[in-house]
Amino acid sequence: MKKDYSEKTILIAEKIASSQILAHIRDSIGLISSIIITGSFFILLQNFPISGYKTFMASLFGSLWYLPIQKISSTIFNNISLFIVFSSSYTYIKNKKKKGISIGILATIIFMILDTNTTFSGSLGIISALIIGALIGHLYFIISSYISLHCKLPEGIPPAVMNSYAIIFPFIIISSGTILIELFCPTLLSIIHQYIQLPLQSFFGSLLGMIIFSLVITIMWWYGVHGGSIIPSFFPILLANALTNQQILNGELLQTPYFVTPQFIDQFVSVTGSGFTMGAVIALFLTAKTEQDKEVFKLSWIPGFFNINEPILYGLPIIQNKYMLIPFIMAPIISTSITYYCISIGFLEIFGTVFVVWTTPIFLSGFLVGGIKGILVQLLCLVSTVLIYTPFVIMNKNKIENN
Numbered sequence: 209m210k211k212d213y214s215e216k217t218i219l220i221a222e223k224i225a226s227s228q229i230l231a232h233i234r235d236s237i238g239l240i241s242s243i244i245i246t247g248s249f250f251i252l253l254q255n256f257p258i259s260g261y262k263t264f265m266a267s268l269f270g271s272l273w274y275l276p277i278q279k280i281s282s283t284i285f286n287n288i289s290l291f292i293v294f295s296s297s298y299t300y301i302k303n304k305k306k307k308g309i310s311i312g313i314l315a316t317i318i319f320m321i322l323d324t325n326t327t328f329s330g331s332l333g334i335i336s337a338l339i340i341g342a343l344i345g346h347l348y349f350i351i352s353s354y355i356s357l358h359c360k361l362p363e364g365i366p367p368a369v370m371n372s373y374a375i376i377f378p379f380i381i382i383s384s385g386t387i388l389i390e391l392f393c394p395t396l397l398s399i400i401h402q403y404i405q406l407p408l409q410s411f412f413g414s415l416l417g418m419i420i421f422s423l424v425i426t427i428m429w430w431y432g433v434h435g436g437s438i439i440p441s442f443f444p445i446l447l448a449n450a451l452t453n454q455q456i457l458n459g460e461l462l463q464t465p466y467f468v469t470p471q472f473i474d475q476f477v478s479v480t481g482s483g484f485t486m487g488a489v490i491a492l493f494l495t496a497k498t499e500q501d502k503e504v505f506k507l508s509w510i511p512g513f514f515n516i517n518e519p520i521l522y523g524l525p526i527i528q529n530k531y532m533l534i535p536f537i538m539a540p541i542i543s544t545s546i547t548y549y550c551i552s553i554g555f556l557e558i559f560g561t562v563f564v565v566w567t568t569p570i571f572l573s574g575f576l577v578g579g580i581k582g583i584l585v586q587l588l589c590l591v592s593t594v595l596i597y598t599p600f601v602i603m604n605k606n607k608i609e610n611n
Contacts, residue, residue, distance in 0.1 A: 230441035232299060232342060237443050239295040244447070247284035248563040250277050251454070255562070257579030285451055285561055289333035292444070293319040296341025297348075304349050314379055315344040321386050328397045331451030334444045335405035336397045344382060351378040408445045409452075413466035415548050422477060422540040429482050430536055432527050439473065446470045454560035467551045471559040471577040474515075476547040476589060477540050479570050481517025484539040486570065487593025488532070489520050491601040494594075501605070514567045524604070531604040535597045542596060543589035550585050557581075 254277045255262075265273050297315035298308035319340055323329060328336055352375075389396055411417040425439065449466035456465050480486030489508045496502050504523040511519050526532040550556040556578055564573050570590070574582035 227438075227441075230438055232296070232303070233338060233442075233444060234437070234440040235299045235303070236292065236296040236338060236341070237440055237447075239299060240291045243284060243291055244288075245563060245565065247281045248561055250281040250284075251560065252562045252576065253277055254281070257575065257582075281561070285454070286330045288331065288447070288451065289323075289329050289337040290316055290319065292334060293337035293341040296338050297345040298341075300342050300345030301348060304345075306349065306352070308345075310375055310379075311345055311348050312341075314348075314382065315341045318344060318383065318386055322389060322397055328401065331448045331455075332401050332405075333397055334448045334451075335408065336400040338444060339400060339404075347382050347385075348378050351381055405445075405448060409448055409466060412442065412445050413449050413468045415467075415545070418468050418472070418477070418544050418548070419541055421473075422544055423537060425478070426483050426537050426540060429521065430527060430533055439478070443470055446473065450559055450561050450563075453558045456558065457560045465558040467548055467558065469559040470563055472547060474566055475564070475568075475573045475577050475582070476586060477544050479515060479573065479586065479589075480512045481515055481520070482540070483517070483521075483526065483536045484543050484589065484593040485517040485520050485526070485536075486512045486590060487539055487595075488524060488526065488535070488597040488601060490590075490594045491597040492520075492524065494598065495602055495605065497605075513569050515570075516567070524601070529604065531600055531607060535593075535600045539593040539596050542592050546589050546592060547585055550581075555581060556585055 254274045262274075294312040294316045298312035301308040301311045319333070319337060320329075322340070323333060327333075393399070412421065421442070428434070428438070446469050450469040450471070452461065452463070453465050453469065455461035456463065478484070480489075486509075489505060489512050492501055493505045493509070496505060504520070507523060508517070508520040511517065521527050524532065526536050547556070551558060559577055562577050564576050568576065570586055571583050574586035576582075578585065
């Protein structure tokens with residue numbers, strides 16, 4: 209019975225990890241990740257977390273030194289949904305083994321037609337962009353497949369002409385669909401934003417939503433399924449939270465901020481690897497007695513510093529080790545609660561659009577997204593996770609010695 213339950217749980221975890229929808233979202237965001245990091249770099253350049261930085265820059269370049277930098281970042285993030293709708297349609301059709309650039313352009317044009325006032329070109333249209341991009345890619349695939357099967361041009365027509373016709377007809381048909389939308393559902397983007405995006409932002413921006421999210425990821429990892437692979441699939445929702453926060457920080461928007469953003473997860477919950485496993489690495493170091501313990505520590509601490517935790521997951525091991533399940537689940541929940549509380553009391557500022565690559569080491573990443581206070585919160589989370597892991601690491605070692 210226990211074995212059947214375990215097998216069913218693994219099967220469910222594998223299905224989640226291999227979901228085509230999650231994979232599509234992950235690939236779509238991955239395609240434009242360099243654009244996002246570029247915009248983030250210039251936000252960081254404008255707001256580097258060192259006291260006196262802005263005064264120093266103003267003394268060198270004048271009081272308006274930040275305007276050219278701000279123009280780059282605002283252009284990127286104010287049009288982020290246009291990049292996403294392109295990448296969504298391009299990724300969808302490319303995975304169907306068809307050329308996707310022209311489809312990405314078509315999807316972008318259609319999104320712009322539906323968003324006449326550019327209201328949804330930024331954070332408000334992120335989920336709409338994903339949905340519309342994938343839908344246009346799907347429609348193109350169906351229509352073009354039908355044309356290629358049933359509409360044959362006479363022999364002798366050059367391939368370039370045939371290819372152009374194969375694209376033109378689906379383009380005209382799909383573009384004509386915007387007429388129906390404008391006639392019967394002119395507020396489509398607003399509906400998607402209000403009834404899909406906002407509820408998702410609120411749920412994943414809450415403490416409960418973050419705890420559930422952490423549980424799913426760590427349980428998947430514990431069963432041997434790469435839980436971290438699903439994190440990028442939820443990045444669009446967290447990105448919308450971060451973009452909203454940036455507007456609040458800029459004084460452009462007055463509303464309740466979102467505490468949970470990509471930085472919240474990457475730099476404070478899953479930093480050093482899912483399960484905040486640097487706590488386990490340090491606990492192993494503090495209690496090491498055998499050569500095997502020391503060897504696992506040597507193999508684990510440097511990768512863990514750069515947020516790669518497979519050595520400790522399989523070396524201790526944590527994967528499918530009942531003695532390590534409780535701390536592996538509790539560590540990210542504790543770090544989530546600590547970070548959430550620090551933001552709620554105003555100790556740690558809400559996160560905007562300063563993102564760092566996931567391999568940025570602990571403490572450096574905390575500094576870049578939260579300044580000195582970011583480092584202190586990471587340190588508090590680390591100490592807490594060491595305390596959580598230590599008794600279970602000792603228990604696990606005793607079990608091995610007894611066997």
